[in-house]
Amino acid sequence: MTAPVSIENATKTFGSFTALDNVSLDINAGEFIVLLGPSGCGKTTLLSILGGFLSPTKGRIAIGGKEMTNVPPAKRPTTTMFQDYALFPHMKLKDNVGFGLRMRGVGKTEREERAKSFLDLVGLKTSADKKPHELSGGQRQRVALARALAVDPDVLLLDEPLGALDLKLRRQMQDELKAIQKRVGTTFVHVTHDQEEAMAIADRIVVMNQGKIEDFGPPSEIYMRPRSLFSAGFMGEVNFIPGKVMEAASGRAVVETRLGNVALPGTCFTAGVPSAGDATTLCIRPEHFRGAGEGDAPVTVMGQATISGSAFFGTHYRCHLAPMAAPDMSIVAHMPQSAAVAEGQAVALAVNVGDIVALPSKQA
Structure with a gap:
């Protein structure tokens, strides 16, 4: 039964x-x-x-x-x-x-x-x-x-x-x-x-x-x-990037972060599209970072970063990145197992726009 x-x-x-x-x-x-x-x-x-x-x-x-x-x-x-x-x-x-x-x-x-x-x-x-x-x-x-x-x-x-x-x-x-x-x-x-x-x-x-x-x-x-x-x-490793909504209209918003401005469609805001001036946090999983030009989806580039450390996990390299625009910030990204990974190497912080989730910062 x-x-x-x-x-x-x-x-x-x-x-x-x-x-x-x-x-x-x-x-x-x-x-x-x-x-x-x-x-x-x-x-x-x-x-x-x-x-x-x-x-x-x-x-x-x-x-x-x-x-x-x-x-x-x-x-x-x-x-x-x-x-x-x-x-x-x-x-x-x-x-x-x-x-x-x-x-x-x-x-x-x-x-x-x-x-x-x-x-x-x-x-x-x-x-x-x-x-x-x-x-x-x-x-x-x-x-x-x-x-x-x-x-x-x-x-x-x-x-x-x-x-x-x-x-x-x-x-x-x-x-x-x-x-x-x-x-x-x-x-x-x-x-x-x-x-x-x-x-x-x-x-x-x-x-x-x-x-x-x-x-x-x-x-x-x-x-x-x-x-x-x-x-x-709680559901897994994620990068939290704080930001502020600069513009919001027609179901879209532009979020200002220390890594640059990011234009996001309304689908990225799972708690609803915020208003201009609202604090928000961008959530990006390590596996969602990719090289510029990879994949078919629209990609936003959030500046350059250098690899400060890495570990090989079999299916991928888990890398710690220091963004050049905010060197005190630490970003975790997964890179392919076939990638040539070296400390000090420069990489582009590129991510498919649709993979970004934006949530109100007041929930932190």
């Missing part, structure tokens, strides 16, 4: 501390949502409210159109999967997976059949009679997932389930988790602080900060067209 989730004005306070601040969010049935943000941003509090482990100080929660705000965890159509997996060490895998069914009064034969079918779903059917200590970390994670899905929840809540795995295994499990979610069609709400993980698995990402939602949308939109300076900076 699967169901949509509706969160309306959810707030959670602990004494004078506000962990969740008037959060509203609609999640579609069968959607894979990732709650992303730094420690203390409210993402785990929101997940706990969805699971019924915490009650909101105010606000409303509905699952499948049914009021769930004050319904206890055991009576909600949700299952929560935690980072530590919480498998019973003395039980075989099939009994671990079937435990929730046993608690619901499902007979032994049906319980074992369903447990084995879900172990098969996660690639562990032949290990049904093993115990958790005989498995690797990744295999135990799959057993915990099978147990959570076996009770057929409308919504599966995942609290940093991949956090204990090493990098290679975590990436493998990201792919498997996404594939399993597509097969079963259950609504997934997944908490993580890992930006790469969020982009790898989410249909939509909810970026949270200080108890509020900063941004919400598909991974490509969150990364390429962020709606706040926090979202832009």
